[in-house]
Amino acid sequence: MNRRHLLGAGLAALAAPSFTTAARAQGNWPNQPIRLVVPFAAGGPTDIPARLFAERMAANLSQRIIVENRTGAGVLVGTEAVAKATDGHTFLYTTVAHAVLRALFQRLPFDPEADFVPVALVGVIPMLITVGRNSPIRDLAGLQAALKADPGGMTYASSGNGGALHLATELMLRSMDARALHVPYRGTAAAMPDVLNGTIPLIVDVATSALAYARGGETRALAVMDRTRLPQLPDVPTTAEAGFPGLEAYTWHMVMAPKGTPAAVVQQVNRGFMQVAAEAAVQQRLSDLAMRLVTDSTPESAAAWLQAETQKWSSVVREANITIN
Numbered sequence: 001m002n003r004r005h006l007l008g009a010g011l012a013a014l015a016a017p018s019f020t021t022a023a024r025a026q027g028n029w030p031n032q033p034i035r036l037v038v039p040f041a042a043g044g045p046t047d048i049p050a051r052l053f054a055e056r057m058a059a060n061l062s063q064r065i066i067v068e069n070r071t072g073a074g075v076l077v078g079t080e081a082v083a084k085a086t087d088g089h090t091f092l093y094t095t096v097a098h099a100v101l102r103a104l105f106q107r108l109p110f111d112p113e114a115d116f117v118p119v120a121l122v123g124v125i126p127m128l129i130t131v132g133r134n135s136p137i138r139d140l141a142g143l144q145a146a147l148k149a150d151p152g153g154m155t156y157a158s159s160g161n162g163g164a165l166h167l168a169t170e171l172m173l174r175s176m177d178a179r180a181l182h183v184p185y186r187g188t189a190a191a192m193p194d195v196l197n198g199t200i201p202l203i204v205d206v207a208t209s210a211l212a213y214a215r216g217g218e219t220r221a222l223a224v225m226d227r228t229r230l231p232q233l234p235d236v237p238t239t240a241e242a243g244f245p246g247l248e249a250y251t252w253h254m255v256m257a258p259k260g261t262p263a264a265v266v267q268q269v270n271r272g273f274m275q276v277a278a279e280a281a282v283q284q285r286l287s288d289l290a291m292r293l294v295t296d297s298t299p300e301s302a303a304a305w306l307q308a309e310t311q312k313w314s315s316v317v318r319e320a321n322i323t324i325n
Helices: 003-009 047-060 076-083 094-104 139-148 164-175 188-196 205-213 263-277 280-289 299-319
Strands: 034-037 065-069 091-094 118-133 155-158 181-184 203-208 219-224 250-258
Touching: 003 250, 034 047, 034 094, 047 065, 047 094, 047 118, 047 263, 047 280, 076 091, 076 094, 076 250, 094 164, 094 250, 094 299, 118 139, 118 164, 118 205, 118 263, 139 219, 155 164, 155 188, 164 181, 164 203, 164 299, 188 203, 188 205, 203 205, 205 219, 250 263, 250 299, 263 280, 263 299
Parallel strands: 034 065, 034 091, 155 181, 155 203
Antiparallel strands: 091 250, 118 203, 118 219, 118 250
């Protein structure tokens, strides 16, 4: 049974209300269906949590929440649609991809910062540093030594140029003062066969997809790029425990609103997402995706997170001279 079916099958069992009566009483919002735009394909690891949140939040609203998958040009098509929305009922459910738009693209049809208001950071998913199961590399110290022994000679896979996997690997290389050769693929699924057979020795992957390979013994997880270990891989150290403190990388999920959205609406939507994130059943269901939910995000803390992530990854893009062809 695939993750989408598994998560979808459990939605009906989650019956606790999401919005408080007090929150609903603010003005007459919503007075039409709410649109939650996801700039990624249906059924993927970003779409599944978005639909779960939408289903739960709509349980106590007078209006439906419609999840709309708007793909194209990376995340640009869906993100632009939200940037230009003026109905007060359209929101963006996006990821770390938003933080690198300005660094990667010389021209954009919107301003990733000025045209959006962060509403809530809803969850983070750490990256896993992994090698093939037959690799002689056993830990991060061994990986650093191998990289240093062959400067720029070792290859690493990613899901595409300028994507989260590419950037996280470059961040790791900089922390090790090492170089390697980037081999981009059209998605993680296309890259994994070459990682599994040893053609490509290294991949830094999102835990959502990396877990199955590591737990099945098809890859060896060297470290999780987080401050805490993954419950699913309790024997795999964090990067700090492996000798590289501060080396952290996540794909994260954030809700954003177009600029001009009333502050009361932003606060109401924030409360709705935080109430859903605090539900034990929701946390359990999204643990299948290795997502750690955030239950205390505010619009202000979400904005601070986005600013810090934008600065962090923009610096990586510049230092690694990453460009989008």
